[in-house]
Every structure is written in structure tokens, then in C-alpha cells.
Amino acid sequence: LSVGALFALARKGANDIDDAAKAARRLGASILGFRALELAAGEAGVSVSSLADAVQTMDREIARGSANAVSALSRIGLTVKDIVGLDADQKIALIGDKIKEFGLSSGQASAMLQDFGIRNKEFLLAVTDGGNALRAARADIDDYGLAISQVDSDRIETANDAIGRLALAGQYLSQQLALALMPALGDLAKVITDSLREGGLLRSMIDGLVSVVKFGAENFGMIASAIAVMASTAIPAAVGGLVALTSGFTAAG
Numbered sequence: 001l002s003v004g005a006l007f008a009l010a011r012k013g014a015n016d017i018d019d020a021a022k023a024a025r026r027l028g029a030s031i032l033g034f035r036a037l038e039l040a041a042g043e044a045g046v047s048v049s050s051l052a053d054a055v056q057t058m059d060r061e062i063a064r065g066s067a068n069a070v071s072a073l074s075r076i077g078l079t080v081k082d083i084v085g086l087d088a089d090q091k092i093a094l095i096g097d098k099i100k101e102f103g104l105s106s107g108q109a110s111a112m113l114q115d116f117g118i119r120n121k122e123f124l125l126a127v128t129d130g131g132n133a134l135r136a137a138r139a140d141i142d143d144y145g146l147a148i149s150q151v152d153s154d155r156i157e158t159a160n161d162a163i164g165r166l167a168l169a170g171q172y173l174s175q176q177l178a179l180a181l182m183p184a185l186g187d188l189a190k191v192i193t194d195s196l197r198e199g200g201l202l203r204s205m206i207d208g209l210v211s212v213v214k215f216g217a218e219n220f221g222m223i224a225s226a227i228a229v230m231a232s233t234a235i236p237a238a239v240g241g242l243v244a245l246t247s248g249f250t251a252a253g
Helices: 004-026 029-046 050-063 069-077 087-103 106-115 123-129 133-142 150-164 167-195 201-218 221-252
Strands: none
Touching: 004 029, 004 150, 004 221, 029 050, 029 087, 029 123, 029 133, 050 069, 050 087, 050 221, 069 106, 087 123, 106 123, 106 201, 106 221, 167 201
16 A cells, blocks of 8 residues: 555544544543444434434433333333443443333333334334343454444544644735735736726737638638639649650750
8 A cells, every 4th residue: 555545544534433432422432332332223223313312302401300211211110320421322222122121112212202202203213122232332443453442532532623723824825926916917907807898909810810801701601612713723823834744854855
């Protein structure tokens, strides 16, 4: 691989880590938790953003001490302490386990999730079969070496932001060139447009060129006829002269 290709690959990886870190931060999760959620959601055919929104809604309801949220937890044998402190994927996995353990129907599970403020069906699809898929996704992300530490992700974010600011150099250059050149270009443009007015040099040149072209177009037929007449008389005469000259040399020989 060339140096440019390696840099492009590194930049892509940095952007990927940066995006995951920011998404995990919004969710209040680790990068491992977010990656696991992302992998499990993709394999289940649901949107990771919908799962993330649902987790944020549930966390908000639990944090404000919602009676409905506390009641929903108690119906599946959980307390707030069981949920608080878990990573995002682990929360969903635990709730999925309990829904399956208590044998809740889709309707019962949906009603319970509504007490958490969760009303999207995709979250229900993610938890009805228990939490095994999420736990497997978390283990796979860890095994694949994709579980970036907070320290490493912070370093990548800082470096990525610094690289992003390189664009400011180009912005400064274009700004300074504009300040240096545009006034002069503006003056030149004014001279040109003023010269285009009646009596101006540019106007006269353009009008003269158009006149020449117009004259040629209008007299094209006459010029063509004259050339044809010249060709019809001059060429035979020249050929005749050449033949006579040739005959004279032949007779002399």
C-alpha cells in the first residue's frame, strides 16, 4: 500500500472510532456497549438509533423516579439498582432475559415497555427472544479487538479534531488570496464592462469583428461563384498550356 492509501485507511478508522465514541457518549454507554448494540441491531434487522433512543428514554424515566418505570421493573423482578450502572447493551439484554423468563406475551411486553416511555416496536423485537444475541455481540466485539478503551478513543477524537482543523489552513489561504486579488480583478472587470459601452474600445472591436463575419456570410455566394468561374477558366487554360509545352518538347526531340 502507498503512503496515501495507508493515511486514507487510518483516517477512515479514526472517523469510525470518532463517530462511535460520540454516539456512545450521547447514549451514556461505553464504546464496547454501543458496538455490541450496533452489531446486534444490524443482525436483528432493526435500527440502532431506535434502540439507542429507547435506552435514553428508559434511563430518563428511571432517573426521574417514574412510578410507572419502577412498577414495570418490579413486574419482571427487577429494581432500579439492578439497572443502574449497566452498559446500554447489558440493560436491554437483562430486560430481554426477564421478559422471556416471565413468559410475557408481545402485548404484555409492549405494555410494560410503554411504562418506560418506550413505544417503538423495534425495541420489542430486540428483547422478545431474551438477551443472548446482545451478549454474543458484546463477546464478539471484544474478541475481534474492536472494544476501544475510553483513553484510546479520547486520543483519537482529539487527533481527529486537530486533523479536521487543517482545513483552516486552506481557508486562510483562500481568504488572503481573495483580499489580495479580488479588488484588482474587480477593477479589471469594471474597465472591461465600461469598455463594452457605446464608443468603448471593446465595443468597437466586437462590432468590427461582427461586421467582418457578417460581410463574409452575406457575400459567401458571390465569393464562391467567383472562385468557381476562376477555376473553370484558369484550370483548363493551365492544362492546355502544359499540354502545348509538352508537345513542343516532344517535337523538338
